[in-house]
Amino acid sequence: MSPGNRPKVYQKIWAAAYADNKVECFEVRTMDAENKGPYIPYWHKQYPLGQTLADFLNIDFRSWNEHLDIIQFIVDTINAGDDDESQFLSLFNIATHWLRTCSLVAPMAAAVERLSLCYERGETLSADEVKRHMTYYQALQFRLKTVVRTVFDTDNTNSMTSRERYMEAWREDKTTYPELRFGQIQVQEVWINGIMTCLYDNALDYIGQDLMENGPQEFVTREVVVSEEPSDLVDFMLNRYLDSNLEFRTCKYCGRLFGAKRGSKGEYCDRKIAGSTKTCKQAGSLRLYEQRRMEEPAVKAYKKAYKTHNARIRYGLMTRAEFVKWSAKARLLRDQCLDGKLSLEEFQAWLDHDKL
Ligand SMILES: [Zn+2]
Incomplete structure (x- = not known):
């Protein structure tokens, strides 16, 4: 990508998320420079409900800590007056790399992009907000692994719902299972399904995608969490998972975790198999069919x-x-x-x- 291809941020940049019983959507939003609407989504991705959390558990934070060092170096360079667009492009590339790994970190990606707004206002830049977010996410990963084992486990000999399991655990340990609070909720008209092209996307994001993958694009009214704080999005999503009585199963095809409603069928996730247009679910049902046929x-x-x-x-x-x-x-x-x-x-x- 050449300098100048970085999408422009206007006035504010923040994260948003919404979900229903089937899908979850994450966005990074900025103001609309032409005032055509309240905001424009720079980043928008939709996943099956629960997948973002499952992918979050797999993040290797060692490389992300190296990114922090790079961000600090860039911030110091810009503060020393040695600034040019290529530095902001490097920041943008780190932010989009994080987003592609897991959209749950949308607020941290927004915090990186917010540095360019500080620069425009002539302020001294600081990497502190990004560092604070990173510290939060690392601790969160550790905590969520426990929550998945205890609250979103697949032990169905226990008839309690996921919410009941969470409440029971909360009574014992309010640090691992805190009360879920999620700041500002707005009722908004948003998109689900179809494919939405965003300024953050590049051509690679569309390779292998079926244009009507989840059915045509729809406008729906949803409660949306809008925030600059990681914990707001995380708590909002955890609350959604509890509402949907989700459990996390291990996909029999790729071995990764995925969310499924308790009591429902399904042993395979909806992720695309690397190098294929098929999902684990499609490949898995074909494999089951072949197995039965061989018998x-x-x-x-x-x-x-x-x-x-x-x-x-x-x-x-x-x-x-x-x-x-x-x-x-x-x-x-x-x-x-x-x-x-x-x-x-x-x-x-x-x-x-x-x-x-
Ligand atoms: Zn899978």
Whole structure:
């Protein structure tokens, strides 16, 4: 990306989030320079409910601490009067890297971008706010791992809802399970579904995306948390997860955690498989189908006969052309047998009719 491609921030920059029983959305917003509306979303991403928290638990904060050092260095350089656009571009690249890793850190990304506003106002820059956020997120990750194990666990021999589990834990330990407070809530008209292009996106964000992935874009009215503080978004989302009686399961395809309503079915997450347009859920159901199919007696009989007939080519008892013709017919009859149009005995008799 060349300098100058960084989207411009106007007056204010902050984070917002909203959710329903299925999806959660995160935004970084700034004021609209042309006053066409109250704000413009610089960043907007939608995930299945619970995925942001699951991804947050996997963040490796060691590299993020290195980013902090870079931010401090840039802040010092700019304060020393040695400023140019490339430094703000570096800050922007760090912020977007964080957002792509996990949208739950949207307030911290906004705090990085807020530095350019301080600069425009002629103020001395400070990395303190970003550092404070980072400290909060690191402690949060540690705490949330416990919360997921105890409140959002998959122990369904216990009939309590996730909210009841949280309340019970809160009575014992108010540090790990604090009261959930989330600052300012506004009722707003927002987007869900479809694909929304934002100023933060680059072409890479669209590769492999189906334009109608979750159905067409819709405008809905939702309670939205709007804040510069990380804890507001986190507590708001945790409260949503409790409202939806969520639990966190391990995906049987990729091994990562995902949110699902207690008592619902589903062993696979909705994440895209790397290098594929399929999600774990799509690949998983295909795999289950294949597994069940392999158990079918007609498929087993077909495979056994396939092997013996294939061996006949090696022994010169059958030409390859004859084998290809045989196997096409065998597959046709196998599928008829699977569809119930041919009995297993009839199919087996056909497979045996040329037995040597
Ligand atoms: Zn998965």
